[in-house]
Amino acid sequence: MSSSHVIKLALTALLLLAGDRMAHAQKRPPARVVVQKVVAKEMAAGQSFVATVLPIKRAIVGSAVDGRVVKILARDGQRVTKMQPLVQLLTETIELKLVAAEAELELRRQELLELENGTRKQDIAQAQAKMLGAKANMAYTTTRRNRLQNLRDARAATQELIEEAEAAATHAEQDYYEFKSAYELAVEGPRPEKIAQARAKAAIQQASVDELKLRIKKHTMISRFDGYVIGKKTEEGAWVSSGDPVMELVALDYVEVQAFVTENHAAFVKPDMTVRVEIPALPDRLFTGFVSAIIPQADARARTVPIRVRVKNEISEAGPLLKWGMYARVELPTGPLQKAVMVPKDALVLGGPKPLVYIVAVGKDQSGTVKAVPVELGVATPNLIQVKGPIQVGESVVVEGNERLRPGQNVVIVNNIPPTAAAKN
Structure with missing residues (x-):
């Protein structure tokens, strides 16, 4: 059998298989989908650069x-x-010192509180009672002394009795002044200087406690x-x-993807612009980020400038999806503005040999058949991404419900998002 005959048989088999798959797809119930229009935007031409995933923080x-x-x-x-x-680290010895220091601090605080609260009413009453008692005793001893002095003039009292009476009167008078002063001090309360001293002692002890805690x-x-x-x-x-x-x-909730861009292309990169990031190890994932830093120091030998793109990581129980040191590629603008064909990012179906989108011709009855179109990806905005392939501006692409579609499958369009909404940056 000739080789040309074998090739014809193989092609016939592939056509029959494709026909069976399309017939099977058409037999499936129509899928409910949401579509958006393909739009055109003025975008800078892009180029892919080799990059490396770095942590946003390291300590x-x-x-x-x-x-x-x-x-x-x-x-x-x-x-x-x-x-x-x-x-x-071991802290047992310091903790014992802290217990003693806190006890001393409590003592200082209570002493200060006692002074700040002033003299109790009961203490004032007690001081007043002692003062009044001393006053009564002073009055008694003074009267007795005066009486004995009159008797001395009449020669009815001895000199010894008179001296004893004078001494008792003087002692009673001193007692009265002492208790009077004590009463006045009790009424006035502690001196401000004493309160300030107690407050300073408490503050010193508080500092000791804080130092041990630190x-x-x-x-x-x-x-x-x-x-x-x-x-x-x-x-x-x-x-x-x-x-x-x-x-x-390392902090990996966000990562920095660093690429070294040739100096003639770096001039087209601007801070905060949205760019696309590819991780070859994760072909079924699409990442976008923004230019977070353009390091103003070119490599003198390679003539390249470090560009950093910040990307939000995907965190799960298994850990961060993007890990430090992973190989990446960054699509950066490298030329002037030109018209680009843009589709919503949700239209992309990843995970196969090439990214693809499903195009559907919208009929009057809001139904149709989908066609899979492989595309190459280009530059990106926050919501749109450039595609290169057999796709035209104005065509409708599936943005919801495209995960389980098959080529040739019938669909029912439940929502057709206007091009103005799709084209927003």
């Missing part, structure tokens, strides 16, 4: 103090949140941002000195 967490590691609180690959403890806090290393542990630098039981690394973290 090597170190110990602020000397100490022994008693607990590792995060493992390699684990997601951690901001302020989450990572490594714990020392304990420094014995716990924490994460300063949401991220992932990529390297453990110590083990339980190990001794670490101040400044020694204990754990390495």
Whole structure:
């Protein structure tokens, strides 16, 4: 059998198989879909550049103090949140000092409170009673002294009795002035200087407590941002000195995709412009980001400029989809504006040998048959992406319900989004 005959038989078999598939697709019930129009936009010509996925933040967490590691609180690959403890050092001795310092602080506070509250009513009443008693005793001893002095003039009292009476009167008078002063002090309350001294002592002790708490806090290393542990630098039981690394973290909720762009093309890249990012290891995913940085320092040998594109990562229980060091390609503008054929990003069906879109001719009864059109991707906006292939401006592409479509399948159009909505940036 000749080779040409074999080829004819193979082509016939492929046509029969395609016909069977189309007939099967047509037998399936019509799928409900939403369509949008293909539009044209003025876009700059693009070119793909090799890039690398980088973390948006990276930190090597170190110990602020000397100490022994008693607990590792995060493992390699684990997601951690901001302020989450990572490594714990031994703190028993400092905690005992803290207990004593807090007790001393409470004593100082109570002393200050006692002074600020002033003298109690009961103490004032007691001081007043003592003053009045001393006053009565002073009056009695004064009267007795005067009476004995009159008797002395009549030679009816001895000198000894008179001297005893004078001494008792003087003593009673001094007691009265002493109790009077005590009463006045009780009414006036503590001196402002005493209160200020007590307040200063409490503040000094509070500083001691805070210093001990800070020392304990420094014995716990924490994460300063949401991220992932990529390297453990110590083990339980190990001794670490101040400044020694204990754990390495990266933030991957957003990533930076860095490409090196030739200097003649870098001039067309502007900050904040939306660009498309491809990850060859994830062919069924489409990523877009914005230019976050254009580093103003070209490589003197390669004549390239670093361009960074920030991309939102996809986080799941399995971890971040985009990982540090992954190979990427970035589609960046490299020329003047030109007319580009644009479709909504939701129209793309990925995962096959090439991206494709489903085109449907919309009839009066809002039904039709879909046709799969392979395309090449170009530059992107936040909602639209350039496609290159046998597709025309004004055609309708399926944007919802296209995940399970097959070529030749009948569809019913439940919504036709206007081109103005599709063309928004």
